Amino acid sequence: MTTALGCPCQRPQHTLEPPAQLSAALTRGPEPEQPLSGPLAPQLYDLLPWAFHRLPGPHQKIFRYQEVVRDYICQEIKRHKLRAPKAPKDFISCYLAQITKATDDPVSTFNEENLIQVVSNLFLGGTDTTATTLHWAFIYMVQHGAIQKPLELSVSGPGSITNPIWLLFGTLGTIVLPNLASVLYDPECWETPQQFNPGHFLDKDGNFLVNEAFLPFSAGHWVCPGDQLAQMELFLMFANLLRTFPFQLPEGSPELRLEYIFGGTLQPQPQKICAVPCLSCPSPGPR
Ligand code: HEM
Numbered sequence: 001m002t003t004a005l006g007c008p009c010q011r012p013q014h015t016l017e018p019p020a021q022l023s024a025a026l027t028r029g030p031e032p033e034q035p036l037s038g039p040l041a042p043q044l045y046d047l048l049p050w051a052f053h054r055l056p057g058p059h060q061k062i063f064r065y066q067e068v069v070r071d072y073i074c075q076e077i078k079r080h081k082l083r084a085p086k087a088p089k090d091f092i093s094c095y096l097a098q099i100t101k102a103t104d105d106p107v108s109t110f111n112e113e114n115l116i117q118v119v120s121n122l123f124l125g126g127t128d129t130t131a132t133t134l135h136w137a138f139i140y141m142v143q144h145g146a147i148q149k150p151l152e153l154s155v156s157g158p159g160s161i162t163n164p165i166w167l168l169f170g171t172l173g174t175i176v177l178p179n180l181a182s183v184l185y186d187p188e189c190w191e192t193p194q195q196f197n198p199g200h201f202l203d204k205d206g207n208f209l210v211n212e213a214f215l216p217f218s219a220g221h222w223v224c225p226g227d228q229l230a231q232m233e234l235f236l237m238f239a240n241l242l243r244t245f246p247f248q249l250p251e252g253s254p255e256l257r258l259e260y261i262f263g264g265t266l267q268p269q270p271q272k273i274c275a276v277p278c279l280s281c282p283s284p285g286p287r
Helices: 018-026 041-047 049-054 060-082 091-101 112-143 145-154 227-244
Strands: none
Touching: 060 091, 060 112, 091 112, 112 145, 112 227
8 A cells, every 4th residue: 555645655554653653663762783883884874875775784773763754754744735724834734835836847846755855854953963962961960060050040052062963964966074073172262172161151251152163053054954943942951951950960870971972973871860859949841
């Protein structure tokens, strides 16, 4: 059976509903083998994608997940077509309206295959990056317990936090490898580039300072389109959690591990930290 309503995903349907399938596949937890491990794996994949698709190995898990996400997006597109609102109300419905508008345009790039690709990119670009940034933020809060209190009131956005992305790839036949680390760790731009230091963003009177070398979202044509959303999400999550729970190491646990795991993003080591409910702090939830 193939998808109805002209969805370009012309492959057999899974019997499990996509959202359940998606969450089941994505929350199954770590398996013994780490996909695409090793420092050269991301570059190799970009240079030889066809080889990576054919070679057996743990990285095949990524392609299976990719299929699950793709199926889920196809189902969403189908649902949107079934109950098309009068006025487009989200990204998929706006894009579908644009496809209809551009039907007679022979050079239009608005089509369903591209819609699937763009939505996958939003998932890919918008989840691990933000989650990893938050993860590092809380690890640094545990490491620098003393600054947690003042930071509750003066969180300055994600600006004072490790950038999780080390390099990224371009499209349209040209491989672009902007090395953001060269500016984010440049000793000429940062007093202590290898250390967490909120002072990088404060002037001598403690006022917020813009540093032009702070480019975690890249710049120019390649700037991250989720920049504003990410900063808003990070601010809300970080500020709300921090004002409600002091973060600390669990009793008797070893020192924090600050070395990163090298990959598509720079991941913190798996380790436990405690969010201790604080009686005098405001309660979590909507206010
Ligand atoms: C801390 C959070 C984030 C960081 C550090 C980050 C960083 C970046 C960087 C550096 C790029 C440029 C890649 C290049 O040079 O080609 C990029 C691209 C991208 N980001 Fe983000 N991003 C974040 C959050 C998000 C969010 C929340 C979304 C969407 C919901 C998003 C969607 C994308 C997409 C779709 C691209 C590819 C754009 C293109 O190729 O034209 N990102 N991101």
